[in-house]
Amino acid sequence: MPTASVGVFKIATKGPGDVSGLMAMIVSGAIDPTSILAVLGKTEGNGGVNDFTREYAVAALCTALASQLGLTPHEVEQRIAFVMSGGTEGVLSPHITVFTRSEVAQRPAGISGKRLSIGMAQTRDFLPEELGRSAQIAETAKAVKAAMADAGIANPTDVHFVQIKCPLLTSERVEAAAARGNKTATISSYSSMAYSRGASALGVAVALGEVTSDIRDEDVLRRYDLFSKVASTSSGIELMHNVVIVLGNSDNSASEFEIGHAVMNDAIDTPAVVSALQSVGLEVGLRVAPRAEAGRELVNIFAKAEASPDGSVRGFRHTMLEDTDISSTRHARAAVGGLIAGLAGTGVVYVSGGAEHQGPAGGGPVAAIARMF
Known part of the structure; x- marks a missing residue:
C-alpha cells in the first residue's frame, strides 16, 4: 500500500454557513482542496431532528469547494465525507476539522x-x-x-x-x-x-x-x-x-499527527480524558500544555456524551432525563464539553451527544489528536 501523508486542520467558524476560514487556508496554499477526504464539524444548532444547521453547513462547504475541485456541489458531497454534529451548548465553540490525505514517495526524515x-x-x-x-x-x-x-x-x-x-x-x-x-x-x-x-x-x-x-x-x-x-x-x-x-x-x-483514545465511564470521568491526552504524549496539569521536549501539541479532542440511562452518576440522582425544557443530549454535551474544555484550555473541541452503545452506559469514547513538531 502506498505511503500517505495525513493532515489535520481545525478551523473556527462564525456560523454554520461560514467557509471563510477554509477558503483562506486554500488560497494561502496551506490546504490543497484536492486532498480533502473528510470534514467533521460542530454547528450551533439544537442537535435535534429539525437541526438544519447541519445540512446548511454541508451545503455551504460543498458549494465553496465545488469551484475549487471543478465539480458540482452534489459531486463534492459524494467525494468528501461530511459529518456535522449539531449542538455547541455551554462553552463548546462551533468549528470544523478538515482531514486531508495525499500520497508521498517516502517518509520524511524524522x-x-x-x-x-x-x-x-x-x-x-x-x-x-x-x-x-x-x-x-x-x-x-x-x-x-x-x-x-x-x-x-x-x-x-x-x-x-x-x-x-x-x-x-x-x-x-x-x-x-x-x-x-x-x-x-x-x-x-x-x-x-x-x-x-x-x-x-x-x-x-x-x-x-x-x-x-x-x-x-x-x-x-x-x-x-x-x-x-x-x-x-x-x-x-x-x-x-x-x-x-x-x-x-x-x-x-x-503524517506528523498521532491519535490515541480512552473511554469515559461517566460524564465526569476526568482521568479518562487525561489518559486520552497522555496517550498522544501530552502533558496534563491544570490544562493541556504542549510538551516542548517531546515536540507535541494538541490539535483536537473528539468525544461522545450522554445522560446516564439509569438516572444517576456515581450513585447520585441526575435530572437530565426528566427536564422537559431541554433534551438530555444538550445537557450531556454541555457537561462533558465543559469538563474537556477545562482540561484542554479551549472550548473548540468536538463533543457529540447521544452515546448509545458508544462506551459504557452514561460514558463514551474520547480521542485526542496531537501534532509532532
Missing part, C-alpha cells in the same frame, strides 16, 4: 512508527424499517472494515476513533415503510436518532471484534453491556445511508 491514518467508506441506502436493526449493524460492520482497508489499518487495536453519520426516521419514511406492510423500530423521529446511532455503534463493535456474540434487533437500546470503545455516531435527516470515517495509526502513514 517520522517513524505508526502515525495518523484515515479511511472512508459508505453503506448502501437503508430502508426505513432497517434503521436501528440488524441490517444496519451488519452493513455498518462491512463499511468499517472497508474504511480500515482504505486507511491501511489491519489491526483493530490501531483504530482509535470511528465517526459515523447515520440516518433518522421522519413521518414520511415511517409511512413509506407502513405502506409496504413493514413496521419501523419506532415511529418517533427523535427516538429513531438513538436507534440509528446505537445500531451503527454496534456495527463498529462487530467489525472490530469488541462484540463477538450475535446481536438481535431487541438488543439495540437494551443491552447496554454491548458497546464499542471507539465508535462515535451522529444522526441526521440529510441521508439514508451511513458514512463511515476510521481514524487510527498506521505504518503506512507519513
Whole structure:
C-alpha cells in the first residue's frame, strides 16, 4: 500500500454557513482542496431532528469547494465525507476539522512508527424499517472494515476513533415503510436518532471484534453491556445511508499527527480524558500544555456524551432525563464539553451527544489528536 501523508486542520467558524476560514487556508496554499477526504464539524444548532444547521453547513462547504475541485456541489458531497454534529451548548465553540490525505514517495526524515491514518467508506441506502436493526449493524460492520482497508489499518487495536453519520426516521419514511406492510423500530423521529446511532455503534463493535456474540434487533437500546470503545455516531435527516470515517495509526502513514483514545465511564470521568491526552504524549496539569521536549501539541479532542440511562452518576440522582425544557443530549454535551474544555484550555473541541452503545452506559469514547513538531 502506498505511503500517505495525513493532515489535520481545525478551523473556527462564525456560523454554520461560514467557509471563510477554509477558503483562506486554500488560497494561502496551506490546504490543497484536492486532498480533502473528510470534514467533521460542530454547528450551533439544537442537535435535534429539525437541526438544519447541519445540512446548511454541508451545503455551504460543498458549494465553496465545488469551484475549487471543478465539480458540482452534489459531486463534492459524494467525494468528501461530511459529518456535522449539531449542538455547541455551554462553552463548546462551533468549528470544523478538515482531514486531508495525499500520497508521498517516502517518509520524511524524522517520522517513524505508526502515525495518523484515515479511511472512508459508505453503506448502501437503508430502508426505513432497517434503521436501528440488524441490517444496519451488519452493513455498518462491512463499511468499517472497508474504511480500515482504505486507511491501511489491519489491526483493530490501531483504530482509535470511528465517526459515523447515520440516518433518522421522519413521518414520511415511517409511512413509506407502513405502506409496504413493514413496521419501523419506532415511529418517533427523535427516538429513531438513538436507534440509528446505537445500531451503527454496534456495527463498529462487530467489525472490530469488541462484540463477538450475535446481536438481535431487541438488543439495540437494551443491552447496554454491548458497546464499542471507539465508535462515535451522529444522526441526521440529510441521508439514508451511513458514512463511515476510521481514524487510527498506521505504518503506512507519513503524517506528523498521532491519535490515541480512552473511554469515559461517566460524564465526569476526568482521568479518562487525561489518559486520552497522555496517550498522544501530552502533558496534563491544570490544562493541556504542549510538551516542548517531546515536540507535541494538541490539535483536537473528539468525544461522545450522554445522560446516564439509569438516572444517576456515581450513585447520585441526575435530572437530565426528566427536564422537559431541554433534551438530555444538550445537557450531556454541555457537561462533558465543559469538563474537556477545562482540561484542554479551549472550548473548540468536538463533543457529540447521544452515546448509545458508544462506551459504557452514561460514558463514551474520547480521542485526542496531537501534532509532532
